[in-house]
Amino acid sequence: AQSVAQPEDQVNVAEGNPLTVKCTYSVSGNPYLFWYVQYPNRGLQFLLKYITGDNLVKGSYGFEAEFNKSQTSFHLKKPSALVSDSALYFCGRNTNAGKSTFGDGTTLTVKP
Amino acid sequence: NAGVTQTPKFQVLKTGQSMTLQCAQDMNHEYMSWYRQDPGMGLRLIHYSVGAGITDQGEVPNGYNVSRSTTEDFPLRLLSAAPSQTSVYFCASSYDWGQYTEAFFGQGTRLTVV
Numbered sequence: 001a002q003s004v005a006q007p008e009d010q011v012n013v014a015e016g017n018p019l020t021v022k023c024t025y026s027v028s029g030n031p032y033l034f035w036y037v038q039y040p041n042r043g044l045q046f047l048l049k050y051i052t053g054d055n056l057v058k059g060s061y062g063f064e065a066e067f068n069k070s071q072t073s074f075h076l077k078k079p080s081a082l083v084s085d086s087a088l089y090f091c092g093r094n095t096n097a098g099k100s101t102f103g104d105g106t107t108l109t110v111k112p
Numbered sequence: 113n114a115g116v117t118q119t120p121k122f123q124v125l126k127t128g129q130s131m132t133l134q135c136a137q138d139m140n141h142e143y144m145s146w147y148r149q150d151p152g153m154g155l156r157l158i159h160y161s162v163g164a165g166i167t168d169q170g171e172v173p174n175g176y177n178v179s180r181s182t183t184e185d186f187p188l189r190l191l192s193a194a195p196s197q198t199s200v201y202f203c204a205s206s207y208d209w210g211q212y213t214e215a216f217f218g219q220g221t222r223l224t225v226v
Contacts, residue, residue, distance in 0.1 A: 009152075030211075041219070042219055043116070043204075043217030043218050043219045044202070044204075044215070045217070090155065094211040094212070099145075099157055100145070100155075102155045103154055104154040105154050
């Protein structure tokens with residue numbers, strides 16, 4: 001079973017509105033969680049990570065993510081979406097064996 | 113600042129042909145890995161290496177071989193290509209294989225096997 005899951009294949013939002021891309025996890029112990037973004041015909045780019053400590057993590061391009069232990073979630077957020085934020089987003093985690101596992105990805109479309 | 117470089121960017125193979133996907137990084141990273149990306153299936157780990165001379169299998173290793181003779185290079189070999197190996201392949205590297213270390217990805221190789 002996947003240790004991270006992205007329940008939405010697609011998220012659509014209007015430019016200027018807040019956006020949320022969801023990620024849930026099922027890990028015992030500390031879940032080291034990451035968000036990556038993939039623009040068309042490009043590799044994944046690191047956005048942010050949760051290790052421990054503050055539940056609100058700030059990352060690149062104005063993105064942030066909220067870690068919620070009781071809901072086992074790590075949702076990616078941005079207060080005001082841009083058309084240029086349209087991309088494929090992956091939630092992932094590293095195991096203690098050095099391997100990375102990813103969710104299936106969520107396509108974010110921001111419409112003008 | 114090149115980062116992770118993959119070659120070629122596109123490749124078409126006939127069933128049964130062999131080829132090597134190249135991956136090089138210039139960040140002196142210990143950990144390197146190969147993934148394949150298929151629609152609706154996210155990224156799946158093929159092989160990985162925690163340092164020169166050390167490799168191990170990931171989630172979907174069948175049909176692929178790797179070696180790591182230097183820190184910089186981590187080639188992926190397809191011994192006898194099959195249509196099921198049509199995919200986009202990504203190489204990634206990270207400073208180490210710690211749980212809290214983010215990965216750097218190449219731009220990908222789009223492989224079609226006919």
